[in-house]
Amino acid sequence: MSHTFKGGVHPNYMKAPQIPVTVIAPPAQVVIPMAQHIGAPCKPLVSVGDYVKMGQKVGENPAPVSAPVHASVSGKVVAVEPRPHPLGDMILSVVIENDYQDTPCEDLAPLTPEELKDPDAILDRIREAGVVGMGGAMFPTAFKIRGGIGKVDKLIINGAECEPYLNGDHLTMLNFPEQLLKGIELVRIASGVEKAYYGIEKNKQDAIDLLNSLHPEKYGIEIVPEEVKYPQGGEKMQVKAVTGREVKPGGLPSGVGCNVVSTRTSYAVYQACYEGKPVIERIVTVAGSALKAPVNGLTRVGTPFGYLAEQCGGFVKDPRKIVLGGPMMGICATSFDAPTIKGTAGVLFFTEEEDRHVEHPTCIRCGKCITVCPMNLEPVFMYMYYSKGDFANMEKYHILDCFECGSCAFNCPARMPLTHAFKTAKLMFQAKAAKEKAAAEAAAAAAAAKEVKV
């Protein structure tokens, strides 16, 4: 049985995993945004002038869907103010001036052997160490695992790394295989399941062989080699490829008894539990035709993009776009001063070379979007109804089920802005729902007022 899903595309992978991983020297100032996860943003715990150690917690929020943030260098807090955030907008951030001492913070001790077998202790540590979905979604991992306990019978670790350019997961497998397996074991114990399935695309055969040679079955892990196809790393595609189950429209993987945790997250869990190290660094692939010397660099959280580019020898050409994550689902940053955060797997500096933009795209009805859609949708019609603003038909054609993988737009010979349209359409649906809700509330209030008068 081949492990894959229907649809999908084969982009030019542009992968360049070099060993060993380059270590990006920490910058003179790091910017730690208070929002590096989905959920409630953190409140700063430090103020200007405070001295912080590397790994010290600098922001948190007691809300269940949240994750604390930590200082990625030691030094003095020089500002607590809104700064450019990689996902756009200005977000409250703690700015730390690096004293280049990397004085470690001892707040989080490595877990004891007993604690390493206790799901609650592991989950508490995952939360305390600020572990979030580091594949890019940045959903707080502890909350995700807790929510799945009892419901989930299959844990899936996502090692597809199907996005072009990115190598962080692959390099983690090659450089820290043992640690990675231990991390996955912890996630498995915390999830309360017997077995974890590690789905890895076959283009990382060296990593598959290496992991298999370390007896993954000892840790309750089975390696599942998968067909190389984008978006294999999508949660729903992973679930389908590994278990054959299909997540219901609008549902979560836990709805069909599955939870999907990324490679880098599992490694972060290892570091949190075995080393007492919070999430303060990750491998970031810095690439794109604008750069002189692209690298896969172990990068501190809070490193500004401009600094990263300098570390890669600067620009050979003016970049047109800064893409965060992979080029298929990555969005564009608007500032060179915005920093990397926990979910930043890649920072790509693209020029016209990568851009295949055309002025007046015209659909030729080739239907190639339909053949590649992993969600079985019909983008050609979704786009047509979107252009007309026809909400009823957009819904009928399941526009809300699109998870914006970009396969249709990637494959479109006419260069139609398909994914852009669907993303916009989903926002339009949200706005419409909010408007209707407001109108209904206003009507109810008016009715209530009338009653009072009567």
Add this chain to the structure above:
Amino acid sequence: MSEKKERIVLDVAYQPQVRTGTDTRRIMLDVMIALLPAVAVSVWQFGVYPLAVIAVSMASAVFFEWGYRKLMKKTNTVGDLSACVTGLLLALTLPPTAPLWLPPIGTFFAIVVVKQLYGGIGKNFLNPALAARAFLLASYALLMGQYAVPSSLAGIDGVSSATPLSYLYDAGAFPAYIDLKGLFLGTIPGSIGEISALALLIGFAYLLIRKVISWRIPTAFVGTVAVLTLIFGGSGFGRVEWMLANVLSGGLMLGAIFMATDYATSPVTLNGQLLFGAGCGALTVLIRYFGGFPEGVSYAILIMNLCSWAIDKLFHRHQFGVTKEDIEAEKAARKAAKEAAK
């Protein structure tokens, strides 16, 4: 560095940030490349004159595309090469002796009336080349029916320029100089591009490898013709010979591979494409058996073109994650709601 940063204006766009290398222009180029074997066979059999017909047809198609867009102050779309393809396809449906003033009349109809009046590429609902052929057939029936004798048959006694299809349905037997091998290789009278099934199949293979078209429409089309002719048979021929002769003649290959697969005028849904191809095949057989004249492929495709939209609506598919049980449950719920309403 910081100075440089100041003057860089960054673009923002939603994903994806990269695109496939295949664009509309490349697809059209591939279609033309796929037609080269057929063009080569026509040169082999009819000499260089067909090249002149093709050249005039393509040039005039491009001219009308450019002229109309210019006149209407629209963007210039000549670069997408779709007009070239239309011109080439129309030329391939013309007899090899067609006078050079004929193709421009056809391409005017194809490009201006059928394609541009409906908004240009992707918006037309009839195949431009086929609609133009139908137009020329109605307007210049005599010219369109004059087929040259191919060079392979030159010097053989009693060769007429009637196409194999007319023998199939009118005479009940092929004359001695027409056989299945000739039909396959292209040593038969016929229009410029239709004579060699082999050349067209090579083009089909190329298009499949380049992923320009899928196998669905051509296979369903030819398959349906094969099955129906095998079942119904014809007088004077063995069943299998009758079936093969039907499949290999009358522009069926040209129509099934290059005309019925026209993007704008065929369904985009996968099962819809199968139905579309089967419909084309069934209509072709119907017209051949019962029509006023044996040539059925063009009209079959044109009629099915008109049904494309409806077929696509019919085959609207369920999204990922919807199981058969879900569909059954939904059906049952709808039924229950109906009964409750009663």
